[in-house]
Amino acid sequence: MEQILAFAGDHYLMSILWVVLLIALIVTYAQAATSKVKALPPQQATLLVDRNNGVFVDIRSVDEFRKGHIQGSLNIPAERIRKNDFGALEKYKSAPIVVVCATGMTAKGPATQLNKAGYEQVALLQGGIAAWQSASFPLVKK
Numbered sequence: 846m847e848q849i850l851a852f853a854g855d856h857y858l859m860s861i862l863w864v865v866l867l868i869a870l871i872v873t874y875a876q877a878a879t880s881k882v883k884a885l886p887p888q889q890a891t892l893l894v895d896r897n898n899g900v901f902v903d904i905r906s907v908d909e910f911r912k913g914h915i916q917g918s919l920n921i922p923a924e925r926i927r928k929n930d931f932g933a934l935e936k937y938k939s940a941p942i943v944v945v946c947a948t949g950m951t952a953k954g955p956a957t958q959l960n961k962a963g964y965e966q967v968a969l970l971q972g973g974i975a976a977w978q979s980a981s982f983p984l985v986k987k
Contacts, residue, residue, distance in 0.1 A: 882956045884971035887980040890943045893968065899941030901970070902934065904955050913984035915945065915977065926955040934964065941966040949973040 853860040885893065893899060901918035903910050910920040921931050923946075934942065942964055944956040952969040960967040970977065978984065 880957070881960050881967070882953065883968050884949065885943065885968045886971050887977050887982055890968065890970050891982070893941045893966075894943055897941045897966075899943065899966070900934070900937050901943050901945050902931075902955075902959075903945045903974075904952060905945075905947055905974070909947065911987045913974070913978075913986050915974075916983065916985045918945065923951060923955050926958055929958075929962065931959065931962075934959070938963065939965050941968065943968050943970050945970045945977075946973045948975050 890901070894901060901915045903914050903918045903920045904923040904926060905914075905920070906922055907920060914920065919933060921933060925931060942956075942959060944952040944959065944967065946952040946969075949970060949972040952973065956967050956969045972979070974984070
């Protein structure tokens, strides 16, 4: 214990950064565990949508969507969701909705917003389109 305290005293800045990173990691895991929006791998997302008449909602730009998207998915860019412009999803109010982005990093915010707007079964595609392609699932190009 003395060595840890001596190290912390000699390297206080590094010790503070380590504690901050540890707290950030704990908070991130706690938020993920308590979130109503879960991240699903491509296989589970596909089963959920197919078995329950759900839909994939691709939040990427129109140009990115045209370059390759999941068959049957709706393109509602993230900007529209931020403005609460997602009326096209009204018929999916109680059906599964899987939010898709490029890498799985930006889908959390729009998915949470949809959930708060009353959509009951919102999830996000873990890893986004990149994970979809890595799983060798097909993309449609327009």
